[in-house]
Amino acid sequence: MKDDKTISMAAAEKHGSVLVIGGGISGIQSALDLANSGFKVYVLEEKPAIGGVMSQLDKTFPTNDCSMCIMSPKLVDVGRHPNIELITFSELKDITGKVGNFKVKILKKPRYVDGEKCTGCGVCIENCPVLFQPQIPEKPKEPSQVRDQVYIDELISKYSYYEAPLIQIMLEVNKKYRYLPRDVLEYLSFKLDTALSTIYRVATFYKTFSLEPLGKYHIKICLGTACHVRGARNIVDKVKDAIDAAEEGLFSLETVNCLGACALGPIMMVNEEVHGHMTVDKVDEIITSLEGIK
Amino acid sequence: MKKLSNPKELEKLRKTIQNRRDPNKPVVTICGGTGCQASGCEHIIETFKKEIIKQSLQEKIDVRITGCHGFCEKGPLVVIYPSKIFYPMVKSKDVSRIISETVVNNKVIEELLYVDPSSGERITYEDDIPFYKKQTRTIFGSNGKIDPKNIEDYIAISGYSALEKVLPSMKPQDVIDEVKKSGLRGRGGGGFRTGQKWESCSKAKGKQKYIICNADEGDPGAYMDRSILEGNSHSVIEGMILGAFAIDSNHGYIYVRAEYPLAVKHFSIALNQARKLGLLGKNILNSGFDFDIKIYQGGGAFVCGESSALIQSIEGNVGEPRAKHIHATERGLWDCPTVINNVETWANIPLIINKGAKWYASIGTEKSKGTKIFSLVGKINNTGLVEVPMGMTIKEIVFDIGGGIPNDKEFKAIQTGGPSGGCIPRSLMDMPIDFDELKRAGSMMGSGGMIVMDEDTCMVDVARYFMEFNLDESCGKCSSCREGNARMLEILEDICVGKGNENSIPLLEELSEYIKETSLCGLGKTAPNPVLTTLKYFKDEYLSHIQKKECPAKVCKPLIFYEINSEDCTGCGMCAKKCPVNAITGEKKKPHTIDKDICTKCGTCIATCKFNAIQVKTGEKK
Numbered sequence: 001m002k003d004d005k006t007i008s009m010a011a012a013e014k015h016g017s018v019l020v021i022g023g024g025i026s027g028i029q030s031a032l033d034l035a036n037s038g039f040k041v042y043v044l045e046e047k048p049a050i051g052g053v054m055s056q057l058d059k060t061f062p063t064n065d066c067s068m069c070i071m072s073p074k075l076v077d078v079g080r081h082p083n084i085e086l087i088t089f090s091e092l093k094d095i096t097g098k099v100g101n102f103k104v105k106i107l108k109k110p111r112y113v114d115g116e117k118c119t120g121c122g123v124c125i126e127n128c129p130v131l132f133q134p135q136i137p138e139k140p141k142e143p144s145q146v147r148d149q150v151y152i153d154e155l156i157s158k159y160s161y162y163e164a165p166l167i168q169i170m171l172e173v174n175k176k177y178r179y180l181p182r183d184v185l186e187y188l189s190f191k192l193d194t195a196l197s198t199i200y201r202v203a204t205f206y207k208t209f210s211l212e213p214l215g216k217y218h219i220k221i222c223l224g225t226a227c228h229v230r231g232a233r234n235i236v237d238k239v240k241d242a243i244d245a246a247e248e249g250l251f252s253l254e255t256v257n258c259l260g261a262c263a264l265g266p267i268m269m270v271n272e273e274v275h276g277h278m279t280v281d282k283v284d285e286i287i288t289s290l291e292g293i294k
Numbered sequence: 295m296k297k298l299s300n301p302k303e304l305e306k307l308r309k310t311i312q313n314r315r316d317p318n319k320p321v322v323t324i325c326g327g328t329g330c331q332a333s334g335c336e337h338i339i340e341t342f343k344k345e346i347i348k349q350s351l352q353e354k355i356d357v358r359i360t361g362c363h364g365f366c367e368k369g370p371l372v373v374i375y376p377s378k379i380f381y382p383m384v385k386s387k388d389v390s391r392i393i394s395e396t397v398v399n400n401k402v403i404e405e406l407l408y409v410d411p412s413s414g415e416r417i418t419y420e421d422d423i424p425f426y427k428k429q430t431r432t433i434f435g436s437n438g439k440i441d442p443k444n445i446e447d448y449i450a451i452s453g454y455s456a457l458e459k460v461l462p463s464m465k466p467q468d469v470i471d472e473v474k475k476s477g478l479r480g481r482g483g484g485g486f487r488t489g490q491k492w493e494s495c496s497k498a499k500g501k502q503k504y505i506i507c508n509a510d511e512g513d514p515g516a517y518m519d520r521s522i523l524e525g526n527s528h529s530v531i532e533g534m535i536l537g538a539f540a541i542d543s544n545h546g547y548i549y550v551r552a553e554y555p556l557a558v559k560h561f562s563i564a565l566n567q568a569r570k571l572g573l574l575g576k577n578i579l580n581s582g583f584d585f586d587i588k589i590y591q592g593g594g595a596f597v598c599g600e601s602s603a604l605i606q607s608i609e610g611n612v613g614e615p616r617a618k619h620i621h622a623t624e625r626g627l628w629d630c631p632t633v634i635n636n637v638e639t640w641a642n643i644p645l646i647i648n649k650g651a652k653w654y655a656s657i658g659t660e661k662s663k664g665t666k667i668f669s670l671v672g673k674i675n676n677t678g679l680v681e682v683p684m685g686m687t688i689k690e691i692v693f694d695i696g697g698g699i700p701n702d703k704e705f706k707a708i709q710t711g712g713p714s715g716g717c718i719p720r721s722l723m724d725m726p727i728d729f730d731e732l733k734r735a736g737s738m739m740g741s742g743g744m745i746v747m748d749e750d751t752c753m754v755d756v757a758r759y760f761m762e763f764n765l766d767e768s769c770g771k772c773s774s775c776r777e778g779n780a781r782m783l784e785i786l787e788d789i790c791v792g793k794g795n796e797n798s799i800p801l802l803e804e805l806s807e808y809i810k811e812t813s814l815c816g817l818g819k820t821a822p823n824p825v826l827t828t829l830k831y832f833k834d835e836y837l838s839h840i841q842k843k844e845c846p847a848k849v850c851k852p853l854i855f856y857e858i859n860s861e862d863c864t865g866c867g868m869c870a871k872k873c874p875v876n877a878i879t880g881e882k883k884k885p886h887t888i889d890k891d892i893c894t895k896c897g898t899c900i901a902t903c904k905f906n907a908i909q910v911k912t913g914e915k916k
Contacts, residue, residue, distance in 0.1 A: 063773055063777060064773075064776075064777070065773055161588075162588065163609075163610075164609050164610025164611075166610045167590075167591075167593055167610060168590065168591060170593075171552060171591055194610075201612055202593075202610075202611070202612055205593075205595060205612035205769075206593025206594050206595050206612075206613075207593065207594035208552045208593040208594040224514030224515055225515040225671075225709065225745045225759070225760075226515045226671035226672050226677075226743075227514075228514075228759050229672050229745065229747060229751050229756075230672070230673075231897075234896065234897060256553065256594075257514050257596060257763060257766070258512065258514035258515065258516075258517075258553075259553060260328065260511065260516075260517035260520045260553065260554060261366070261517065262514075262515050262516075262517055262671035262677070263366030263367050263671060263677035264329055264332050264333070264366060264367075265671070267332070272555075274328070274332040275332070276329075276332040276333060279901075280897070
């Protein structure tokens with residue numbers, strides 16, 4: 001926009017269409033804003049798909065928001081917008097003309113696929129003879145080696161009458177091994193036809209699950225309100241000291257938000273055993289009474 | 295047990311059980327709830343059984359392990375029927391005496407009786423104890439009378455009679471109308487009218503309908519659902535069957551916390567027994583109505599108590615709530631119409647059907663009907679579960695039932711509604727407790743936790759505690775809850791360590807407003823409540839933390855210091871010996887001193903000192 005003359009001239013022969021170069025988040029947002037205000041928009045992207053770097057990120061700065069949650073609705077909008085045309089897998093070769101009336105030369109790379117007919121089902125990728133797989137297979141293709149296969153199979157059939165048995169099976173596995181071993185999760189992924197990433201998400205969301213083996217003595221201390229006002233914090237500090245002094249692998253500590261025995265607070269649980277009315281002195285007493293403690 | 299094929303057979307079975315039982319045969323009932331288990335009731339049960347064999351009285355005495363009686367503070371509890379003589383805190387050395395004197399000869403052993411702390415009197419019978427006397431135990435009363443693992447016990451006290459009444463003669467709409475007329479409101483927290491919920495679900499269309507019992511009792515300080523499930527699972531099952539009949543559902547789920555193993559065990563035993571009798575399953579009592587219940591265990595996520603998150607969890611996903619512009623009653627579990635009610639709500643249903651909506655509506659206040667179980671915990675003499683009619687005042691609950699505050703301390707506030715609720719100050723002590731009054735005071739009913747706080751509880755610390763809890767349990771879906779709570783916690787932590795400034799309070803208020811407005815589910819929407827109510831009623835405490843750098847309750851460690859009063863200290867040296875960081879020095883028999891720079895304020899010395907010479911002070915160190 002150098003001088004008024006060019007602008008007024010350009011306005012006279014204005015085409016009303018815009019080319020956005022780059023289909024990353026900023027390109028997508030500009031395209032949407034422009035298209036919504038009535039311009040015809042072409043989005044040019046070098047890669048076979050739009051999305052750019054943001055689509056590869058887990059979280060964004062500074063709010064730590066999930067980037068796909070922000071992005072995916074916009075991706076869909078761009079794809080569906082009647083005013084937006086996507087030109088992907090293409091490069092800009094030349095640009096001529098003035099403001100309001102540019103002419104561009106675009107190199108469209110060959111896809112060997114009829115874009116009009118392709119539905120993006122992904123079957124061709126799965127069957128590609130040179131095994132060009134853009135993603136790691138999420139579900140194991142065949143049952144992996146697993147400990148106690150008989151037991152796991154029994155569990156699967158025990159809960160088969162549940163519509164969604166995954167969490168129930170994981171609870172039992174977690175109880176038996178005191179954590180969720182990876183081989184069991186992989187086996188479950190195959191057997192239940194559930195992506196390993198889904199299982200991982202469940203395993204990390206719920207507090208009961210652990211991905212690392214717990215100590216021989218797993219100590220739970222309740223920090224519910226009733227226990228809190230009766231000084232449960234001091235018990236936690238004391239137990240931490242005791243654990244630091246002990247051998248590794250013997251203890252693990254978890255603070256929980258209510259064990260539901262509030263009348264007896266503060267409460268400490270060593271494996272399945274409940275100890276009520278805890279005091280700092282009682283911690284030593286209980287810990288030294290355990291087997292294998294010097 | 296033979297499968298019952300019609301309601302008449304159920305009635306016949308009840309008569310047979312009642313006739314078989316001799317009301318004069320002595321029964322030793324021992325509480326087997328989690329509270330008493332932690333106090334060692336299992337050992338007491340064993341001793342009783344052994345002792346009865348030893349005295350060869352197996353034929354003459356029955357032993358019954360019951361569910362929670364509510365008076366957990368005094369466990370293990372033993373009640374001898376039919377005389378109803380009550381012994382708290384029973385020790386195994388007393389067992390043989392209890393059998394030979396009380397059970398066999400009906401003689402009361404004076405020194406084992408409960409002593410009323412306010413009058414010093416010994417009280418013989420369970421019903422006469424002030425803790426129980428003022429309660430109205432309609433739901434909870436049966437807990438102490440039945441063995442939860444034996445369906446015959448429940449049937450004998452007219453259990454499943456509501457089902458017997460409904461199946462042959464009532465239409466589903468009649469059941470809904472009855473519940474509507476009773477005025478029952480959901481006991482899980484929100485207080486939505488149960489009858490209306492059922493009605494909209496029964497009108498909704500779907501290929502399948504679901505009934506869910508929400509037993510994911512996550513509120514810290516509340517454990518009444520656990521006690522009902524452990525002590526009287528059948529009342530919940532019966533309620534669920536009636537609800538299923540009312541909305542025409544064939545599938546039920548109960549979502550129980552994994553932290554409640556005993557509840558899961560008792561509930562699954564109860565389910566199996568009900569199935570064997572034909573009270574669950576296909577064609578219940580020849581009515582053509584099918585219904586069964588599955589147990590689904592949670593994985594320890596507080597947010598799963600929220601209905602939409604709970605549904606997500608049953609569907610096998612992570613428990614993230616969704617927006618509720620469509621109610622679960624229209625599209626809930628697997629997009630089918632679903633009714634979710636809390637354990638206590640379900641346990642109320644058989645009562646309403648049996649005794650009638652009119653009877654039920656006569657209890658409570660104008661808009662909150664029936665009774666409510668509260669867990670009275672914290673700084674109070676009689677901790678435990680109490681069931682009172684709606685509308686009882688805080689004062690009556692805390693002082694008449696709860697027996698006041700231990701060690702003659704001053705009552706400061708009660709906290710209700712768990713992390714979503716708020717703190718109600720002493721000045722509102724005469725406020726009647728019901729759904730609407732609590733809301734007006736800035737708190738909420740929640741699932742019924744009632745945590746009593748005394749002068750030694752710092753309200754800023756309480757607010758900080760709840761913020762920490764909410765942050766920890768936030769599922770992370772909405773940024774306002776995930777990030778906003780973190781910022782609020784930071785500010786509160788700053789105030790607690792004396793780094794607060796004049797902007798802290800306005801900032802807290804502003805953040806609270808945003809978090810409330812922009813969060814999706816109940817957790818986020820109510821997360822600022824504990825901060826807002828403490829700010830409303832205890833602003834002076836915040837101000838002394840911020841302006842004077844003092845913690846009036848002497849809780850916040852960076853703002854307090856320990857000092858030895860040289861007049862009281864005898865120089866015994868006990869504290870110096872016990873101090874883990876060797877901060878106490880002094881010559882023998884002369885007053886000791888504490889080095890304030892080394893002292894970690896752990897409290898060991900205070901517990902050790904017999905002369906009350908160690909004082910906690912707040913403010914500037916001198």
